[in-house]
Amino acid sequence: MGISDFFLPERLPRQVIYIGDRHAEVFVLQNNKISSRRRVDGTALAEIAAGRLTEIAEHLQAENTGIIFNAAPFIYNFFEFDKLPWQKKALRELVAWRLQKVFPESIEAYDHRFFQLDKKRVFSVLVKKSLPEKMGQFFENKKISLIYVGSSTMEILSRLLRAKVPPDFFIESDVAGCTLVFQKKRLPIYIRKFKSGSIADTVEEISKTVLFVSNNYGIEPSRYWLIEHRDEVADAAMQEKLAAENFSRLSTNLQGVPFIPGCQ
Helix, strand or coil, rough: HHHHHCCCCCCCCCEEECCCCCCEEEEEEECCEEEEEEEEECHHHHHCCCCCCHHHHHHCCCCCCCEECCCCCCCEEEEEECCCCHHHHHHHHHHHHHHHHHHHCCHHEEEEEECCCCCCEEEEEEEEEEHHHHHHHHHHHHCCCEEEEEEHHHHHHHHHHHHHHHCEEEECCCCCEEEEEECCCCCEEEEEECCCHHHHHHHHHHHHHHHHHHHCCCCCEEEEEEECCCCCCHHHHHHHHHHHHHCCEECCCCCCCCCCCCCC
C-alpha cells in the first residue's frame, strides 16, 4: 500500500470543500482545473466536525463531492521495528500493538491506516471515525453524493513524492496551526504539528524543527513548499521571513492548491 492510497476515491469529485481552522472553501473542478472557488469565512473546524455545514451547503451544487480537512483532526506517527513481517495480518497486528502502547485513547474510536515505508518503518495515520460518519450523514440528508473524505496534508505529501523536483519539506499554515512534513529519498521521515503564533514566531519554530531534522535524519533541509491557507499577505510575509533564514521556496505548479485531488 502506498501513500497515495489514503482515502483515494474511485473517481475524482467534481467539487471539493476544503475545511480550515476558521474558514472553508468550495472548489469546482472542470477538466482537472479549478473553474470556480468560493471562500466561506468564520466557519470553525470544530463546528464542521460536529456536522454543522449549513452555510457551506448553500454554495454546493448537486455534483459528486469531496471534503478535505486540514491537519488538525489527524494524528500522525512513525514506527520503526527491527524487521517487518511480510504477511499483511501479522503486520496489522504488529502495528496495532505498537500503537496501543503509545496511544492513550481507545483505538476502536478511530479509523487507523498505515503505510509500510521500507523494511523497518511504518507511517501511521489516525482520525476519529465520527468525522467521516457525520460528513456522510450530512451530505446524505442534503442529497449530495459524498465520494471522498481526505486530509490536505496527505494529499500534499502524495503530490510531493511524485514531483519532478520535490522540496525537502513543506509547510502547511493556517490561523490556528502549522504542519511541517519532511522527506528523504521521496519518503516521509518526520512530521510536526504546532500552534501558530505570529509569522516571526512560526518561522522561528520552523527553523528549530529544521535544525532538529538536520541533526537527527542526515539531511540538510533548505527547499520548501509553502501552502498558506490564510491570505496572500500572510503568504508573502512568511516567504520573506523564510528567505531571511536562507530557505528557498519552490513552486508547487498546481494552481497553488496541491491539497485538492485531481487538480493539475
